[in-house]
Amino acid sequence: MKVLILGNGAREHALAWKFSTSRRLCGLFVAPGNAGTASFGTNLPQLDPLDGAAVVTACQTYEIDLVFVGSEAPLEAGVADALQSAGVAVIGPNRHKAQLESSKVFSKDFMIRNGLPTAAAQEFTDEEKYLDYITSVPGRLVIKKSGLAAGKGVLETDDRSEALDFGLEILKNDKLLVEEFLTGFEISVFVLSDGRDYVVLPPTADFKKAQEGDRGPNTGGMGAICPVPLVDALLWKRVLAETVEPTVAALNKDGLNYKGIIFIGVMVTSTGPKILEYNVRFGDPETQALLALIDSDFGDLVQAMADGTLSEYRLVLSTKVALGVVVAAPGYPGDYPKNLVVESLPPSREGQFHLFQASTTLVDGALLTAGGRCFTAVGIADSFEEAKRRAYAGAAQVKFPGAWWRKDIGDKFLH
Ligand code: AMP
Numbered sequence: 001m002k003v004l005i006l007g008n009g010a011r012e013h014a015l016a017w018k019f020s021t022s023r024r025l026c027g028l029f030v031a032p033g034n035a036g037t038a039s040f041g042t043n044l045p046q047l048d049p050l051d052g053a054a055v056v057t058a059c060q061t062y063e064i065d066l067v068f069v070g071s072e073a074p075l076e077a078g079v080a081d082a083l084q085s086a087g088v089a090v091i092g093p094n095r096h097k098a099q100l101e102s103s104k105v106f107s108k109d110f111m112i113r114n115g116l117p118t119a120a121a122q123e124f125t126d127e128e129k130y131l132d133y134i135t136s137v138p139g140r141l142v143i144k145k146s147g148l149a150a151g152k153g154v155l156e157t158d159d160r161s162e163a164l165d166f167g168l169e170i171l172k173n174d175k176l177l178v179e180e181f182l183t184g185f186e187i188s189v190f191v192l193s194d195g196r197d198y199v200v201l202p203p204t205a206d207f208k209k210a211q212e213g214d215r216g217p218n219t220g221g222m223g224a225i226c227p228v229p230l231v232d233a234l235l236w237k238r239v240l241a242e243t244v245e246p247t248v249a250a251l252n253k254d255g256l257n258y259k260g261i262i263f264i265g266v267m268v269t270s271t272g273p274k275i276l277e278y279n280v281r282f283g284d285p286e287t288q289a290l291l292a293l294i295d296s297d298f299g300d301l302v303q304a305m306a307d308g309t310l311s312e313y314r315l316v317l318s319t320k321v322a323l324g325v326v327v328a329a330p331g332y333p334g335d336y337p338k339n340l341v342v343e344s345l346p347p348s349r350e351g352q353f354h355l356f357q358a359s360t361t362l363v364d365g366a367l368l369t370a371g372g373r374c375f376t377a378v379g380i381a382d383s384f385e386e387a388k389r390r391a392y393a394g395a396a397q398v399k400f401p402g403a404w405w406r407k408d409i410g411d412k413f414l415h
């Protein structure tokens with residue numbers, strides 16, 4: 001099996017590592033890839049992952065059997081449609097189905113239409129109606145841009161003038177949703193689908209806020225743990241029965257299921273699990289922690305997704321736990337400098353510690369950063385205490401100017 005991964009983040013570095021451990025693999029390509037993915041496969045830095053025709057041509061040139069799409073942008077751009085038309089197996093939905101993530105209006109309509117548990121919401125396209133609404137309802141509001149916004153399209157606020165400024169900016173060129181504010185704790189649930197049947201990976205949680213104690217602005221995610229200690233067998237059963245099973249049934253009924261990842265963002269509230277959102281790909285940084293706990297051959301698992309044979313598939317999971325810490329550039333999630341020189345990195349130790357790189361490049365022998373979230377340091381162990389110690393010891397060995405990380409990843413679940 002020859003695989004092409006689309007993306008250049010730490011999630012795609014983790015996917016490249018995991019694919020490289022498969023006995024099925026006889027070729028691995030990553031487009032565009034980063035300095036880390038180059039040690040597991042061939043980077044295709046010139047290939048634009050958003051250009052469906054170019055991706056199809058690359059698949060023909062390199063005789064690629066399967067394309068694994070890492071992030072949402074190529075899916076929204078219709079890259080899966082181009083690959084399906086060309087007869088290349090692809091993990092990820094076509095453009096229409098990708099609206100489950102790329103349009104919050106589309107996905108909320110899907111949830112409401114199918115009676116799935118989610119926050120009550122109102123949709124707006126009109127400034128005046130929006131203003132009337134937010135000044136007439138009490139309490140905390142969640143304002144969401146409908147389209148993709150790289151983690152920056154959601155505001156939670158009590159302040160009506162802040163809500164107004166945020167909403168009016170969105171209404172210039174998109175629809176918006178105002179949602180009921182839900183309280184509880186969040187988990188990320190990853191469902192691997194073959195278009196009909198599915199397997200569910202262990203519960204994972206990411207830490208979205210920039211600062212310790214879940215304070216500060218939202219980010220793409222500053223760390224992750226897997227599994228989530230608060231999710232005991234009883235709660236997990238409810239999550240499966242009330243969110244996963246009805247979601248897959250509704251996707252099948254509406255003709256929206258696909259070969260790929262159904263990522264369900266779940267808020268565990270005092271009245272039970274509620275669906276916050278869907279994504280149509282793996283999470284970042286959740287994947288960096290999660291993949292270390294899959295003992296099954298990853299190539300076999302992905303092949304079963306592509307072949308539509310997941311109903312016969314037996315997933316083998318590790319009994320270990322994993323904790324990942326994101327090492328970020330100074331200023332992130334605001335403006336941050338690029339091309340910072342990375343002086344040193346800790347080595348990976350199989351089964352104990354992995355360092356995954358995001359958007360890094362090698363220029364004249366120097367390793368340079370290019371993004372905001374630059375690395376994910378993942379500790380793996382029999383206990384969270386040891387996994388955390390390994391992750392933080394590794395993060396401290398990542399040396400570049402201004403490198404920083406959240407100090408409390410995992411803590412709210414562990415104390
Ligand atoms: P979304 O992109 O819809 O997942 O929203 C991003 C983040 O905003 C979520 O991960 C939650 O932390 C928060 N959020 C979204 N919707 C709600 C809600 N209805 N109530 C409380 N928090 C929310």
Ligand code: GLY
Binds near residue numbers: 220221282283284286
């Ligand atoms: N960590 C959340 C996401 O990937 O959307």
